[in-house]
Amino acid sequence: MDNQEKYIKRGQKYLDSNRGQGQIFDQHKLGSKSYMGFFGRQNMRNIIFDPSKENLAYDKARITGGHADLAQQYDNIVERVGRKKGVVSHFDEMSNIASRKIARDSMTTKGFAGHIGLNRDLSAATTPTRGGGIGNSFAQRNFETFSASRFMQHAERFTAFSMGAGMGTDMLNSVGLMTRHQKDIMRSNATTRGAKVTTAIGPALGALFAMNTASEYIDGTKESTLSDNAVTGVASGAASIAASTYAFRIAKEGTHAATSLVTPRVGGKMGKVVSAGKLITGTVAGLAAGLTAAVGVDTVTELARSSASQDNSILNLKRSLYKADDMADTSIQTNQLMTARQRTLNKLSKSSLNDRANLMGNEAMVLKGII
Numbered sequence: 001m002d003n004q005e006k007y008i009k010r011g012q013k014y015l016d017s018n019r020g021q022g023q024i025f026d027q028h029k030l031g032s033k034s035y036m037g038f039f040g041r042q043n044m045r046n047i048i049f050d051p052s053k054e055n056l057a058y059d060k061a062r063i064t065g066g067h068a069d070l071a072q073q074y075d076n077i078v079e080r081v082g083r084k085k086g087v088v089s090h091f092d093e094m095s096n097i098a099s100r101k102i103a104r105d106s107m108t109t110k111g112f113a114g115h116i117g118l119n120r121d122l123s124a125a126t127t128p129t130r131g132g133g134i135g136n137s138f139a140q141r142n143f144e145t146f147s148a149s150r151f152m153q154h155a156e157r158f159t160a161f162s163m164g165a166g167m168g169t170d171m172l173n174s175v176g177l178m179t180r181h182q183k184d185i186m187r188s189n190a191t192t193r194g195a196k197v198t199t200a201i202g203p204a205l206g207a208l209f210a211m212n213t214a215s216e217y218i219d220g221t222k223e224s225t226l227s228d229n230a231v232t233g234v235a236s237g238a239a240s241i242a243a244s245t246y247a248f249r250i251a252k253e254g255t256h257a258a259t260s261l262v263t264p265r266v267g268g269k270m271g272k273v274v275s276a277g278k279l280i281t282g283t284v285a286g287l288a289a290g291l292t293a294a295v296g297v298d299t300v301t302e303l304a305r306s307s308a309s310q311d312n313s314i315l316n317l318k319r320s321l322y323k324a325d326d327m328a329d330t331s332i333q334t335n336q337l338m339t340a341r342q343r344t345l346n347k348l349s350k351s352s353l354n355d356r357a358n359l360m361g362n363e364a365m366v367l368k369g370i371i
Contacts, residue, residue, distance in 0.1 A: 030190070117149065117260070211229070
C-alpha cells in the first residue's frame, strides 16, 4: 500500500467518524444556503451524498460520474483530509467536482431541451449561494459549469438576483457589518482559515469606506448639516454600492441568457471560445449597468441632500435678491415708475395755485390771470 492509499483510507475513516460527520454537516449547512430555497439545496445533497446510507457519506461514483480526472480530484481531497493538515473544505470542493460532472452530462442532451438547458441537476449546481468564503459568492462554481449553462440556468439566476439575492449582504458589508451567515462562518470550526479571510474581506473594506466617509465630517473637513452628515454620507455610499452590484448581476445574467439563445452549443476548444465570448459580453454589460446605477444613485442622493440643505443654489439666489447691494437703485424716479397718485401729488406740488410764496402780495396778478 502506497502513502496515497494509506491517507485516503485514513481520510475516509475520519469522514465516517462522529467528528467527521459533524464537520460535513456544518460545511453542508453553511455551503448550501441557496437563494432558490429548498429545491437547490436538496438536489445538491442528493447528488453529493449516498442516499443508501444513513450517515452523510460522499458518493464517489455519483460525484465523479466515472471521469478519471474527477476521480483523481476526489481522491486528492480525501487524502488531504487523511493527512490532517488543517481543516479541508471538502463539501465545497466535492460540490465543485459534482458540478463539473453535471456540466459534462448535460452536454449529452440533444435538441431544443439541450439548447435552452432543461436540466434540473445543472440548475441546482448553478443556483446562487450566499457565499462568504463557503460556496462561490454568487458566482458560477467553475468555468466548465458556466460553459454548460444555457438560457434556463441564466434565467433562474437572473430571477434570483432580480428578487434581491445578495442585496442584504452587500448593504451590510458596505457599512462594515456582517450577515448572520458570515458570522456563522467565522465562528465555525469546520471552515478553513482561507474561508474566514474571504468572509472578512467585504465587511473590512466596507468599514474602511464608512470610516473614511464619516471622518470628513468628524474632523470638520465637511460641515455637518441635518441633511448632509456622517450618517447620510455613509448611507448614500452603501446605497450606491448595493445598487451598482444589483444592476451588475441582473444585467450580466440577462445578457448571458440572451447570448445563450443565439450562440451554438458546442464542446471542446470551440466551446471554450464561445463561452469566453459570452462571459466577456455579459461582464461588459454588467459593468456598464453597474456604473450607470451608481452614477444615478449618487446623483439622486446628492440632489436630495442639496435640496434639503440651507446652502443650496436656489436658496442662495433667493437670499441674494434681498441683499441691499443687489437691490435696484430707487432714488431715480421716472414718470413711468410712479403710480398715478405719485404723479398727481407731484403735479400739485409744482402748481402755482399751491405755491403760497408766489401768491402772497400778488393777488391782483392772480386775479388778472397773469400768474
